[in-house]
Amino acid sequence: MSNQPTQAINEFRSNSSFDTDLMTCFIRGGPENVRNHRAAVTRVEKALGLDDSWKLPPQYGEQNRSEQLLQGINASRVMLRDQNDHGHELFHHRTYNYQLANAGAFNQSLVIFLPCLQYLASPEQAAEWIPKVRSGAITGTYAQTELGHGTFVRGLETTATYDREADEFIIHSPTTASTKFWPGSLGFASSHTVTMAQLQIDGKNHGVHAFLTQIRSLEDWKPLGGIELGDIGLKFGYNAVDNGYLRFNHFRIPRTAMLDRHAQVLPGGKYVSRGDLTAMYAIMLKLRSIIVNGVPYNLAQALTIATRYSVIRTQGLGPNGLLAIEIPILQYKSQHFRILTLIAKSYAGLLVGRNLEAEVSVYLVQLTKGDHSNSGYMHVVCAGYKAWASQLCADGADDARRLCGGQGYLAMSGLPDIVTHLHGTPTFEGENYVLWQQVFRYLFKCTQQLDSGGRIPKSMRYIADGFQEYSSGNGRSSIGLKCTAHGRDFLDPIVQLSFYRHRSLRLIFATSAKINRDTTDKEPTTAANAWNRHMMSIIDAARAHIEYTGLEAIYAQLSAIPDEYAMLRLVLDRLMNLYSLSTIINPYTTAGITFAEDGYLSFSQLEDIRGLADELLGQLYFDAVALTDAWDFSDASLASAIGCYDGDAYERLLSWTRQLPINMKANKNDGVFVPAWRGIIQPMMDGLKVEAKL
Ligand SMILES: Cc1cc2nc3c(=O)[nH]c(=O)nc-3n(C[C@H](O)[C@H](O)[C@H](O)COP(=O)(O)OP(=O)(O)OC[C@H]3O[C@@H](n4cnc5c(N)ncnc54)[C@H](O)[C@@H]3O)c2cc1C
Known part of the structure; x- marks a missing residue:
């Protein structure tokens, strides 16, 4: 092992502004959860023989389809056994390596089959079947x-x-x-x-x-x-x-x-x-909330790897090529911006997921009492956050992969597996583009209710409040509205929420007006055609609503942070400011257009926001490693040659490369890959010799 990378990464750790262990407890919901989870993961990794980070993980060998499956089924068996032996449910929703439970052969049984029995079966059926599922019978x-x-x-x-x-x-x-x-x-x-x-x-x-x-x-x-x-x-x-x-x-x-x-x-x-639709709702909501809670962990896994690698990898002589020594790639502003804004997204996902979990728990209790009054709203919340979180995390993890250059493209970086796993989530349990429409359908109904003088649920009060201001003539009445904040005002959550709110209301009312206009004009089209014609506006409006309510959820979580975590407030505030502001000015996405296209935010205000984001990036620079360490991923669960805790990426990558079965076999034959040489290359060479003679 070489000391240089470990020193580089430890320098970041010792310069971070907060206590990493305390953040781990915050993320995992307390010290006892941290201890229990670590113990369970350690037992499973040991049982699977994954506890030596210098040994090539089996999935990077020459596994064919059957061997991949066998490995997965065996890992699932070990997790199931650990749960039964130690009386816990830690792998019900996520596998030992943080994949969603449907990625594990028998975990699927616990994450979806079991809830079906809990919510769809009669008491007699449940009594017969549930114990058999829990025990693995x-x-x-x-x-x-x-x-x-x-x-x-x-x-x-x-x-x-x-x-x-x-x-x-x-x-x-x-x-x-x-x-x-x-x-x-x-x-x-x-x-x-x-x-x-x-x-x-x-x-x-x-x-x-x-x-x-x-x-x-x-x-x-x-x-x-x-x-x-x-x-x-x-x-x-x-x-x-x-x-x-x-x-x-x-x-x-x-x-x-x-x-x-x-x-x-x-x-x-x-x-x-x-x-009684209770059952169907309960299962769907539960599964979507599991996804919302799960995917930030996967994004954080990808970022743990990308951040550690960006600290130890040096390349180039600084921005002007003028420095005497090569600099860590994290110092390049584009790398710095991408890594930290993605870390901010992973924490935003964590806080939104936590808020959602609390809402879903309250709702499930309401359902058991036969109270369905919140069903429409909860359906929208779970569908919208599922679409938001899965897209945010899948896209984010893919960028984390690109942040590691060529090495990020290697299976042994651990990143392709994380990325491809995450890319299933926008599709299953409600395809995202379909879910966005379900969100908007509810919002549209709210605007129709208001148009006809009706009332809408209390949870949508901001829409009722905005009705007069925003509703007439394609949302045109909102066009003259201007944000009056400037400079450091933009660090105030109330100011941030005000422009997320403005954007959401404007898009909801303008899109509703377009659909209404097309269905009531001189040559009316059917509602379904109008819907299809304006689908991209529908998706924009639904997203804007979810991003607004998501930011509200984030700040609600932060303002209720328990006293024992008060020391983390500063870094969490910085992160969430970065999340909120960089959503507007991120040069890699076009999402920011809808904040400014109606003139609500001016050019100089956008410049103020850029300046503040820059300042936050500077403040968070030395926190990058600690912010990802805090998620507490073991080396085995990352399965990454370039993302281990000690930072020794090059030594480990070369060591794993030498252990690849194809290289080991070739080395036994003096470095010759015999099937290729005997079967293809040698005959080809011989043929060329014959041709040359002719
Ligand atoms: C990893 C993984 C695990 C899965 N596990 C399970 C499982 O355990 N059990 C199970 O039953 N299924 C499972 N599925 C299947 C999954 O639930 C479906 O693939 C998913 O519901 C999407 O349906 P589809 O494949 O028919 O896509 P389609 O609906 O055909 O979507 C294709 C395209 O059409 C678009 N589209 C479709 N309808 C509309 C519309 N109304 N408006 C606008 N656009 C539309 C979509 O946006 C998408 O771009 C799994 C899938 C994956 C990838």
Whole structure:
């Protein structure tokens, strides 16, 4: 190990402005959580043989598809066992290496299959099945998506037809497009699924319902008769899990296998609806909030690697090429800006996620009391934050990868796996562009209510307050409004919230006005066409609303920070100021246009904001390493040759490179890669010699 990089990285650590351990406790929710989590991760890493950071992690060897899956299934087994042996649920939502739980073969069982039973099953069904899932006696997944339909659930084609004689359902895949395709752990790791299928009784379709379906024998794990299934192959990411396909050929299950908390089929075929959507809402909201809470960790993983590497890597002789020694790349302003604004986003995601979790918990209690009054609002909040957080973190992690230059493109940097994993999140559990529309649909309804003199929910009060100012004539009445702040005013959260609020109101009312105009003009178009025509404005407005309420959530969290973390206020304030201001002036995105396009913020105000962002970057420079250390990722969980805690990137990368099986095998043959030499290169050379003679 060489000392130089460790010294460089430690210099940052000793110059940071806050206590890293205290920040870890803040991030993880207290010292006890930190201790328990560290102990569990250490046990799992040891059991998987990952605890020596100088040893090449197995995934960088020559793993084929089968070996990747085996490694993933084994890791999942170890996590499940650790939870059972030590009585905790730390891996229910995230794996030991912080991937969302659906990336682990049996974790899928806990993150989605289990909640389906908790919220969709009757008490009797739940009592029978839940203990089996918790202990691992059965493993399950959630089979909704089909080849032909993912987003549009009503379009699913799998059928569950009631057979009165046998008192059973016949589950069937009538077309190629109805093949279940994508569910995690479906290929080989699950014994059961919750299958979403169209319920048919006496030729009448009752819509999509959930059926607990055993798909494999618990004796020999063979697929049951009438079932064809398997893995869907290599994916962009998520390769340690067996996302699978499944076809049903008139497969029979008992009538009691329909999860019947909110609808039941009685013996003889009578359909009884309890009209209770609680269950569906609860699961969807919970899963989305898990994503919102999970993805900032993945962004922070990518940034931990990129920050450590940017401190130890030196390249070039300074901005003018005039310095005598090469400088750490973090000193280049573009690197400095990108890393710190991304770190700010990871903390923004953490705080928004925390706020959301609290809101979801309150809502779930309301639901258990039969109070649905908040359902529309909570649906919007979870959909919007899921779309916001998944995009922010996926894009951010990819930039973190680019921040490491060529090395970031190496699998052994750990970054491609983090990035590709994150890039699944904008797609599953509600495709983001579809979710943005759901957010706006709710906002649009609010504006229609106000137009007709009605009232809107209290949680949307800012829209009611802005109604007079912003609503008339395509939002034109807001055009003359100007922000009056200048200079250091922009560091005031109230000022920041005021221009996020302005932008959101303006876009919501202007977009609503455009849709209304198109549906009521002389040549009216249908509402659906108007919607489609203005979809990009719709997405802009929905985003602006979520970014405004997200910033409110961030400042609400900061103002309620417990006393024991008061010492962190300064650095967190700086970070959140940087997050809020750099969203407007970031030269790499066009998101800032909507803050200024109507003249609300002037050129000189934007310059003030740029100056303040610059000042914040300077204040946070030496905090960069500590801000990422504080997330407390072990070396094994990062699986990065260039991002280990000691900063010894070059030595470790070269060591791992030498351990690559392809190099080890070649070295046994004096550095010759025999199959390439014997099979291709040698015959080619021989051919060239013959040609040359001719
Ligand atoms: C890693 C991963 C894990 C998954 N795990 C599971 C699982 O466990 N169980 C399961 O059932 N499924 C799973 N899925 C499937 C996933 O839920 C679907 O892929 C997702 O719902 C998107 O649906 P789709 O593939 O049909 O995309 P499509 O809906 O076909 O989307 C394609 C494009 O069309 C656009 N589009 C579609 N509809 C609209 C619209 N109304 N307005 C505007 N644009 C639109 C989208 O924005 C997108 O750009 C998983 C997927 C991934 C990637």
